[in-house]
Amino acid sequence: MAEFLTALPSLFIETKESGSVSVTIKRYDYQGVKHQREKKRLERARNDGEEGAIHLLVDSLSLGDKEYATLVRAATPKKKLSTLVAPADLDAFLARYHGLLLANVDTIKKNERLRKKKYAAKRLAARKARGAREKKAKLKKQSPAAAAAAVAPDA
Numbered sequence: 010m011a012e013f014l015t016a017l018p019s020l021f022i023e024t025k026e027s028g029s030v031s032v033t034i035k036r037y038d039y040q041g042v043k044h045q046r047e048k049k050r051l052e053r054a055r056n057d058g059e060e061g062a063i064h065l066l067v068d069s070l071s072l073g074d075k076e077y078a079t080l081v082r083a084a085t086p087k088k089k090l091s092t093l094v095a096p097a098d099l100d101a102f103l104a105r106y107h108g109l110l111l112a113n114v115d116t117i118k119k120n121e122r123l124r125k126k127k128y129a130a131k132r133l134a135a136r137k138a139r140g141a142r143e144k145k146a147k148l149k150k151q152s153p154a155a156a157a158a159a160v161a162p163d164a
Contacts, residue, residue: 013081013092014105020085021113030085037078037093081106 020030076096083090094102 010092010094010098010102013083013090014102014109016090017083017106017109018113020083020088020090021109023088024085028085030083032081032083034079034081037080 024030078096079094079099079102081092081094081102
């Protein structure tokens with residue numbers, strides 16, 4: 010966990026000029042590990058060998074059937090990082106992760122689509138206002154009777 014949090018800022022720095030960092034946080038699924046664990050238990054029963062590293066890791070991270078470890082991954086096109094966080098350590102991890110994000114928030118680009126939408130809305134409002142001014146000026150140039158007829162709806 011500590012190695013992950015110390016290596017993550019370097020990913021942000023590497024992608025500051027161009028590129029992106031993809032971070033995923035999800036519950037660690039034990040289903041595949043449980044199946045592998047059953048196979049290993051049968052082998053261990055035959056061989057009387059030591060427990061596997063995955064078996065020890067899963068047992069140490071799991072506090073019960075309803076509490077799961079959290080898998081955190083960060084990736085750039087060139088580098089990949091991952092870590093498993095125990096349920097008891099999750100709050101402390103997320104607090105440190107939040108601090109890292111705030112420290113590196115200057116590298117996040119603003120959404121270009123949002124800027125384009127705002128600019129398009131301004132242009133549309135200016136066009137409507139210009140059209141209304143032109144229509145008003147046109148009506149002023151016409152004779153008063155023609156202007157009244159153009160404005161008044163047909164009855």
